[in-house]
Amino acid sequence: MSASLREAVGSNPVWYHTIDLAADVTTPGHFDLRPIVDKLPWPAVRGKRCLDVGTYDGFLAFELERRGASEVVALDIPDHEDWDWPAEIRALGPEYLASVAGPEKGAGFRIAREALRSSVEKVDMTVYDLSRERLGTFDVVVCGSLLLHLRDPLRALEAIRSVCSGEFMSAEEIDLRLSVRHPRRAVARLDGTGERMQWWVPNVAAHKRMVFAAGFEILRSIRPYSEAFGVAHPAHRRQMRTMHLRLARTLLTADMGVPHAALLARPRV
Numbered sequence: 001m002s003a004s005l006r007e008a009v010g011s012n013p014v015w016y017h018t019i020d021l022a023a024d025v026t027t028p029g030h031f032d033l034r035p036i037v038d039k040l041p042w043p044a045v046r047g048k049r050c051l052d053v054g055t056y057d058g059f060l061a062f063e064l065e066r067r068g069a070s071e072v073v074a075l076d077i078p079d080h081e082d083w084d085w086p087a088e089i090r091a092l093g094p095e096y097l098a099s100v101a102g103p104e105k106g107a108g109f110r111i112a113r114e115a116l117r118s119s120v121e122k123v124d125m126t127v128y129d130l131s132r133e134r135l136g137t138f139d140v141v142v143c144g145s146l147l148l149h150l151r152d153p154l155r156a157l158e159a160i161r162s163v164c165s166g167e168f169m170s171a172e173e174i175d176l177r178l179s180v181r182h183p184r185r186a187v188a189r190l191d192g193t194g195e196r197m198q199w200w201v202p203n204v205a206a207h208k209r210m211v212f213a214a215g216f217e218i219l220r221s222i223r224p225y226s227e228a229f230g231v232a233h234p235a236h237r238r239q240m241r242t243m244h245l246r247l248a249r250t251l252l253t254a255d256m257g258v259p260h261a262a263l264l265a266r267p268r269v
């Protein structure tokens, strides 16, 4: 079993998530959410219909299932071409996009789902197309590290709001410097160029404001934390060398990785 599973894991050239698939098989992810997963502001999910938006290899969807959700839908775009690529990168063509993002979208999710004997249902759809007509409503919606990659994060949040009948947990990358400088003012850094496909990176206040503006009220939030690099991330090795940066980040977020904020909200309008 482990040998064939290891082979399947090895057949997928790009793993985003670090997932324990068996006692001795863990995916070599770019990011490792395992250290922070229990710190996130989860609502009660037992017996509930749940949606994970932008699932990638499915870490958060499998976590919803593990926590007792009665049904979990994992949504992601069907193709790397469907990312909101900046114009200069899209102009380089589909083959270039595939070389940046990895050859086959959803391969990791499929391997992980089978290994975990999971019942999570995968839906190929852009967040912008979420609607009650297409998928019904969900008691719980979660969405992690997606908004910064979208040209129109407010439109995405409104689409999420349209299918959320209970609670929404949002965990997003934030700009630490802007969060420290402007603790109460909602400000965001705009990029919109390059392969990292970062559009808007909000400070903590702007993350809350975006969710509020899309029709939610904020129930609670946790202090900023760091999403750790996994073994496949180039920064994983680099971070061992940059001690001063590591120390600064450690002081602010208690760990090394990408700074994030997470909150729990419910529909307000």
Ligand SMILES: C[S@@+](CC[C@H](N)C(=O)[O-])C[C@H]1O[C@@H](n2cnc3c(N)ncnc32)[C@H](O)[C@@H]1O
Pocket: 016, 033, 053, 054, 055, 056, 057, 059, 060, 075, 076, 077, 082, 083, 084, 125, 126, 127, 128, 143, 144, 145, 146, 149
């Ligand atoms: C940075 S990963 C985050 C993965 C996971 N949600 C997490 O928190 O670790 C962003 C994911 O969102 C997906 N994505 C990008 N644009 C999307 C869109 N318009 N609609 C739905 N998913 C999208 C990507 O394909 C990718 O799987």
